Amino acid sequence: MAISSRNDLRRRGVLGLLLGAAALPLVGTPAHALTDGEARALIDRVVSDINRIINSGQSERAMYGDFERLFDRYADVPTIARSALGPAARSASRAQLAAFGDAFGAYLARKYGARFREFIGGSIQVTDARQLKNFVEVRSTVDLRGQAPFSVSFMVSDRSGADKFFDIVIEGISLLKTERVEIGSMLERRRGNVDQLIQDLRSA
Amino acid sequence: MRHLLVRCALLLGLVALAACSTPDEPVEIYDPYEADNRQSHEFNRNVDSLALRPAATGYGTLVPVPVRMGVSNFSANLGIPGTIVNDLLQGSFGDAAHNSFRFVLNSTLGLGGLFDVATPGGFEERSADFGQTLAVWGAPEGAYLDVPLFGPRTERALAGNIVDIVLNPVNYVFGPEYAMVIYGAGAATVLDDRYVLGDTLDAILYESADSYALLRSLYLQNRRFELNQSGTAGPDLAFDPYEDLYGDIFEE
Numbered sequence: 001m002a003i004s005s006r007n008d009l010r011r012r013g014v015l016g017l018l019l020g021a022a023a024l025p026l027v028g029t030p031a032h033a034l035t036d037g038e039a040r041a042l043i044d045r046v047v048s049d050i051n052r053i054i055n056s057g058q059s060e061r062a063m064y065g066d067f068e069r070l071f072d073r074y075a076d077v078p079t080i081a082r083s084a085l086g087p088a089a090r091s092a093s094r095a096q097l098a099a100f101g102d103a104f105g106a107y108l109a110r111k112y113g114a115r116f117r118e119f120i121g122g123s124i125q126v127t128d129a130r131q132l133k134n135f136v137e138v139r140s141t142v143d144l145r146g147q148a149p150f151s152v153s154f155m156v157s158d159r160s161g162a163d164k165f166f167d168i169v170i171e172g173i174s175l176l177k178t179e180r181v182e183i184g185s186m187l188e189r190r191r192g193n194v195d196q197l198i199q200d201l202r203s204a
Numbered sequence: 205m206r207h208l209l210v211r212c213a214l215l216l217g218l219v220a221l222a223a224c225s226t227p228d229e230p231v232e233i234y235d236p237y238e239a240d241n242r243q244s245h246e247f248n249r250n251v252d253s254l255a256l257r258p259a260a261t262g263y264g265t266l267v268p269v270p271v272r273m274g275v276s277n278f279s280a281n282l283g284i285p286g287t288i289v290n291d292l293l294q295g296s297f298g299d300a301a302h303n304s305f306r307f308v309l310n311s312t313l314g315l316g317g318l319f320d321v322a323t324p325g326g327f328e329e330r331s332a333d334f335g336q337t338l339a340v341w342g343a344p345e346g347a348y349l350d351v352p353l354f355g356p357r358t359e360r361a362l363a364g365n366i367v368d369i370v371l372n373p374v375n376y377v378f379g380p381e382y383a384m385v386i387y388g389a390g391a392a393t394v395l396d397d398r399y400v401l402g403d404t405l406d407a408i409l410y411e412s413a414d415s416y417a418l419l420r421s422l423y424l425q426n427r428r429f430e431l432n433q434s435g436t437a438g439p440d441l442a443f444d445p446y447e448d449l450y451g452d453i454f455e456e
Contacts, residue, residue, distance in 0.1 A: 083445035132442050148329055159446045166445055172429020173422055177443055181421040185414035 034163060036129040039136035039156035042163045046074045046154065047124045047140060054120045060113075067116065068109035076157070076164035077105045083166075084179040088187055088194060096194050103201040104183075110204075112168070112175065119144065124152065134159070135166075224346030224359040233424060234347050241350040245416045248355055249409055256398055257406075263392065264399030272396045274318040279389035280329070281310045281317025286372030290332040294340045299330050306330075331430075334371060335364025339431050348420055356423035 053066045071077055081104040082089045082097065089097065122144035129138045135157040143149045155167035155176075167176040183197075190196045227234045235241065264272070284307040291300035306322040306329075314321045323329065338360050339345070346359025357365070369375070378386065398405065412418045 079445050133444055134446065135442075135444065137442070148323070155442065157446060167443065169442075171426055172432070173425045174443060176445060177425060178418070178421060181414075181417050182412060185412070185417050189413050 034136055034156065034158040036131065036136055038158075038163055039138050039154075040126060040129040042074065042156055043126055043129075043138040043140070043154045043165065046070065046165065047126055049074075050116060050119070050124060054116055054122075064110050064113045067113035068106055071105055071109055074165060076160040076166045077101060077108070079160060079166055080108070080176060080179070081105070083176055084183040085187075085194075086180055086184050088192065092194050096198070099198050100194065100201070103198050107201050107204055108175075108179075138165075224344055224363070226344045226346070233420065234345070235420065236347050237349065241348065241420075242416050244352045245350045245419070247352055248350065249415065251353065252398075252405075252409060256395075260395045260398035260402075263395040264402075272392070272399075275389050276393045276396050277310070277314070277320045278317045279386075279393040280320075281307065281314070282374050282386060282389070283372065284310075285374050286368055287330075287332045289371050289373065290334055290337045290368075293334075293337045294332065296332070299332065302327060302330055303332075333361075333364050334367040335361035336431055338364055348424065350416070350420070356419055358424070358427065361427065 049070050053063055053070070056063070056066075058066075078097075078101050081101040084104060085092065085097075085100060092100065119142060122142060124140050124142050126138060126140045129136055131137075132155075135155055138154045138156055140152050140154070141149050142152050150171050152171075153167075153169040154165040155169065156163060156165045158164075160166075167174050169175070186200070187194070187197050190200070225234075225236065284303055288300050288303045288307070291297070291303060306327040309322040309325060309327060310317045310320055313319075335358070343360055343363075346363075349357045349359060349362060351357050351362060354362075354365075374386070408418055408422065409415050
């Protein structure tokens, strides 16, 4: 855990540089736009990893670890975390943002890992990809035994400097929007105390 | 008696629709009745923890899966004629034909709707309700409501629910002597849904920081998605966190 935190910090430093670099093209030359194909290739890997994890037969705890690594690898966790924190992210210190990002990443893996566990025995299939505003939506269908198939979308962008997904939308319900509400409520309950929120998030 | 009921329901539906308030500017969440809504949310939470949840646990553990599925299928099948009426009102003739086929298949081969033989045969569930019909006709969503005993609704969805009661032909074909069966199956379906969604609903209602705000967000996101799916023009549903990010940079 300690090692992964240090890695995360280093990665965040690199990411900050990349973010700065990525912002530059906005003022000058047009940026390379993420294509449907590139986004779809990323989600194909994500989906095959999810299918592997949920059918691996390992313990729940081991699955959470796998999901956290999956989020770290394929999702833009710092941006998701920042967005979930909302306006409070503007006044938070770098150290607070980093600590929050770590706690939030693990919380996400536990929470949504538990969700994906319900997919055991089922399968996820990528169906298509389309451009939406400044990103690509990759759509997939989840088939579970004895249930009507439902839609899961992954929102992909390269604006973090790498192709990453920044949202998972299940039957219209966005992880990003939902966590903005939940984290916002948690923060409100703690009278805006970000440090207390980070501490409680670790055990949530 | 029945005519009176029909007129009352239509009137109530129209009143609810006419009462649909609209915000001055489009907003993601329009909740002018939040204080009242929060009170009825607390009431609903108590009803759930004291009655619905325990009853659902009993029903789910005592009644075997095939029986529960049969009852839920039966109840869902009785709702299909109402769905077809809404398909027609929306001009979705393909869906009307699809659902008619589904209804005939399940009512005959599916033994009165106990078995959903249509879904594996390619005639899967395609829902429609009068709230959706109103959306297709261009009625505004209205304010968010947390209705006592019924939970999250938009004003438009609530108006639709009321009208749907009189719109379903099943309510005219079967006399009042069947009401117990029809409503009994409906109640059992609610228990089954609560049992199947157990952990998910528990997490929303009892483990979140603010279950009212969370449920409101989840309901509106899902409802708008469903309406969008059926071809209704909706607001742009996707959220872009990077716009926020760069917005900050340019502001500073």
